[in-house]
Amino acid sequence: MDIIDLSWWQLGIGFLILIIPAWILWRYKTGLNKKLGIATVRMTLQLLFVGYYLEYLFELDNAWLNAAWIMIMVLVADFATIDRSELNRKKSLLIPIFAATFFGIIVIDMFFLEAVIQLPKFLAAQYTIPITGMVLGNCLRSNVIGINAFYYSLNEHQERYRFYLCCGATRSEAVFPFFQDALKKSANPTLASMATIGLVSLPGMMTGQILSGSSPLIAIKYQIMIMLAIFSGTVLSVYLGIKLSNRFVFYDNDVLDSSILKD
Known part of the structure; x- marks a missing residue:
C-alpha cells in the first residue's frame, strides 16, 4: 500500500x-x-x-554538508541542555557538555552507521540525519537529568562528601556515590522505555517505517538497533558530561564551587 x-x-x-x-x-x-x-x-x-x-x-547527500548539519544539531542540543539545567555559570559548561555530546554522537554514529549498517556512502543523509537526531534528543533529556542530579545531590550532601575527602579519598572516589546516583536517574527513563517498547507503545521510527511501506520485521530490527544506540549514547554522554564539567566547578582543594547552583 x-x-x-x-x-x-x-x-x-x-x-x-x-x-x-x-x-x-x-x-x-x-x-x-x-x-x-x-x-x-x-x-x-x-x-x-x-x-x-x-x-x-x-x-x-554530501558527507561534508551532512557533517556540518550534525555539528549544528549538537550545538543546539548543547545550548538546550545547559538552558534547561538548573545550574548557574552556564558559559563554563558549554565546552564540556558540547565535547561530551559530540564525542558520544561520533562513537554511536561510527559504530552503528559504518560498522553495523555499513552504509554504501559515508554519512549518507537518509540514515545519518534521522538516527543522529533520535539519539541526540534522548541525550539532551538524559544530560539534563544527570547533571542536575549530580550537582544538587553533591551540594545537599556536602558533609558526606567532605567526610570522604577527610578520610583520604580522592575527589573521584568521594564523588563516586553521587556519580552513581546521577547515572541511575538519567538511565532509568530509557531503560523503562526499552522494557515496555512494543507492548505499551510503538516508537516513532518504527511507526514511520511501517507507514512508508517497510516490512514490520525490517522496522523492528532498525528499532532494536536505535534503542541500543540511544541507551549507549545517553549513558556515554552523561558520563562524559559530568566528568568533563567537574574540571570547571571545583576549587583546588576539591571543594564544590556552590555558585554553580541556583539559590
Missing part, C-alpha cells in the same frame, strides 16, 4: 484537536495556553524549515 500523503488543509484540520487540551488548561486556570500557542507555532515553523532543508540535504 502506498503511503497516504497529508494535504495542507488536512494538516490544518489536525490542529483543531488542540481545542480540547486548551479548554482543559483554560478551565483550570493553569496559565499554560500562551505557552501552548508559542510551542505549537515554534514546532510547526521549525519542522517546516527542517523538512524543506532536509529535502535539499537529501538531494545533495
Whole structure:
C-alpha cells in the first residue's frame, strides 16, 4: 500500500484537536495556553524549515554538508541542555557538555552507521540525519537529568562528601556515590522505555517505517538497533558530561564551587 500523503488543509484540520487540551488548561486556570500557542507555532515553523532543508540535504547527500548539519544539531542540543539545567555559570559548561555530546554522537554514529549498517556512502543523509537526531534528543533529556542530579545531590550532601575527602579519598572516589546516583536517574527513563517498547507503545521510527511501506520485521530490527544506540549514547554522554564539567566547578582543594547552583 502506498503511503497516504497529508494535504495542507488536512494538516490544518489536525490542529483543531488542540481545542480540547486548551479548554482543559483554560478551565483550570493553569496559565499554560500562551505557552501552548508559542510551542505549537515554534514546532510547526521549525519542522517546516527542517523538512524543506532536509529535502535539499537529501538531494545533495554530501558527507561534508551532512557533517556540518550534525555539528549544528549538537550545538543546539548543547545550548538546550545547559538552558534547561538548573545550574548557574552556564558559559563554563558549554565546552564540556558540547565535547561530551559530540564525542558520544561520533562513537554511536561510527559504530552503528559504518560498522553495523555499513552504509554504501559515508554519512549518507537518509540514515545519518534521522538516527543522529533520535539519539541526540534522548541525550539532551538524559544530560539534563544527570547533571542536575549530580550537582544538587553533591551540594545537599556536602558533609558526606567532605567526610570522604577527610578520610583520604580522592575527589573521584568521594564523588563516586553521587556519580552513581546521577547515572541511575538519567538511565532509568530509557531503560523503562526499552522494557515496555512494543507492548505499551510503538516508537516513532518504527511507526514511520511501517507507514512508508517497510516490512514490520525490517522496522523492528532498525528499532532494536536505535534503542541500543540511544541507551549507549545517553549513558556515554552523561558520563562524559559530568566528568568533563567537574574540571570547571571545583576549587583546588576539591571543594564544590556552590555558585554553580541556583539559590
